[in-house]
Amino acid sequence: MKKMIALALISGAFYACSEQKSTESSVTADTTATTAAQPAGPTLTKVWETDTVLTTVESTLYHPEGGMIYTSNIEGKPNEKDKKGSISRLKPDGTVSDLRWVSGLNAPKGMAILNSRLYVTDVDELVEISLDNAKVVKRYPVAGAKFLNDAATDGKNVYFSDMQTGKIHMLENGKVTTTAEGMESINGLAFSKGGDLFLLDAKGMRKYNRNDKSATAVNEVVTGGDGLVVIDDSTFIASRWKGEVYLIRNGKEQLLLNTQGASSNTADIDYIPEQKLLLVPTFMKNRVAAYRLDY
Numbered sequence: 001m002k003k004m005i006a007l008a009l010i011s012g013a014f015y016a017c018s019e020q021k022s023t024e025s026s027v028t029a030d031t032t033a034t035t036a037a038q039p040a041g042p043t044l045t046k047v048w049e050t051d052t053v054l055t056t057v058e059s060t061l062y063h064p065e066g067g068m069i070y071t072s073n074i075e076g077k078p079n080e081k082d083k084k085g086s087i088s089r090l091k092p093d094g095t096v097s098d099l100r101w102v103s104g105l106n107a108p109k110g111m112a113i114l115n116s117r118l119y120v121t122d123v124d125e126l127v128e129i130s131l132d133n134a135k136v137v138k139r140y141p142v143a144g145a146k147f148l149n150d151a152a153t154d155g156k157n158v159y160f161s162d163m164q165t166g167k168i169h170m171l172e173n174g175k176v177t178t179t180a181e182g183m184e185s186i187n188g189l190a191f192s193k194g195g196d197l198f199l200l201d202a203k204g205m206r207k208y209n210r211n212d213k214s215a216t217a218v219n220e221v222v223t224g225g226d227g228l229v230v231i232d233d234s235t236f237i238a239s240r241w242k243g244e245v246y247l248i249r250n251g252k253e254q255l256l257l258n259t260q261g262a263s264s265n266t267a268d269i270d271y272i273p274e275q276k277l278l279l280v281p282t283f284m285k286n287r288v289a290a291y292r293l294d295y
Contacts, residue, residue: 042247042295044256047277048094052286057088059150059227059268060279060288061111061118066131067092069270069279070101071288072108072120079147081106081123087134092272094290102134110150110189110268112158119158119171121148126160126171140176142169150227150268152189152197159197161186168199168208180213188228188238188268198236200225205238205248219248227269229278237278237293239266245280247295257291 056074063070069090076084085105089098105127108120117137118129124145128137142148147164158171159179168180168189180186188200197208204220205228222238229237236248243260246253257280259266265283271293272279278291 041254042256042293044245044278044291044293047290047292049289050090050094050096050287053096053099054088054281054288055286056283057267057281057286057288058109058283059111060270060281061113062092062270062272062279063113063131064272064274068097069288070111070113070118071281072105072111072268074107074109076107078107078109079123085122087111087118087120087129090288092275092277094288098134102129102136104136109148110152110160112151112153112160114153114155114158119151119153119160121151121160123148126151126158126169126176138174140171140174142176145169149187150189152191154191154195154197159189161189161199163187166201179210180208183215185224188225190228190230190236192230192233194233196233198228198230200228200238205236219251219253221253222246222248226267229269229271231271231273235295237269237271239269239280241265241267241283245269245278247293249295256293 054073057071058074059072061070071088073086076082083104085108086100087102089101091097106123108122111120116131120127126140130137145162149161149163151160161168166183167178170177170179184202186201190198199208204223205218206215208215225238226241227239234250239245243266245257245266247256264285267281267283270279276293278293280289
């Protein structure tokens with residue numbers, strides 16, 4: 001799950017890390033970079049926004065089979081094991097279905113779904129939760145982990161990043177191994193339909209080769225990114241925690257959304273392709289906002 005929750009969070013500063021409230025409206029000038037100067041470019045239009053009930057919401061994940069949006073809510077401090085964290089479920093129209101679907105977590109962040117299980121990073125362990133009954137099935141402690149963050153799956157295994165140690169870990173057949181190291185501020189992970197792994201770190205957006213463990217630059221402008229969505233092999237959406245969302249197409253970036261003026265973060269995003277709906281967790285604003293993407 002997915003902002004930039006940066007190492008400054010460790011020192012105590014929040015810097016990276018119901019009912020439907022609003023009806024469909026165009027994004028205003030202080031929350032989008034799509035202006036009259038770029039009339040033909042891609043746009044985001046706000047469709048709905050939840051009320052302020054999702055405390056420190058960090059990540060969003062849409063599950064098409066279940067028709068639900070999952071959110072991870074830190075609720076306490078982003079690096080403390082305080083059992084305050086939770087997972088909520090929303091309907092695709094933004095209505096809160098289960099505010100405390102799972103509780104008793106610590107500081108849950110990135111999420112991935114594989115074989116009817118929700119996997120969520122939680123400080124220094126990966127937590128496996130049954131989608132059928134919302135019960136914690138198993139916890140996978142990660143030796144040396146300090147700030148586990150985003151998660152993604154290739155349909156076989158679960159991959160997840162540690163932002164502070166610069167590593168990507170993998171859960172395979174119940175065992176956690178390290179598949180990549182030396183990636184400064186590694187955060188967002190996402191797989192293409194073809195099984196390619198893309199990532200966001202201090203160097204920008206990169207494509208990672210799991211065979212020879214090399215990383216090839218896709219975009220070097222959107223550095224320190226948070227959430228990552230793969231639209232197709234040449235089109236991506238990337239967020240920065242501080243309040244920016246970019247469309248990256250053929251390696252070129254365009255700023256779609258800028259909420260810094262509203263002091264609203266853009267953490268670990270997700271996307272509902274059938275509706276062209278971008279899901280944006282606002283972190284300390286305690287909401288999820290949904291925007292229709294036209295490009």
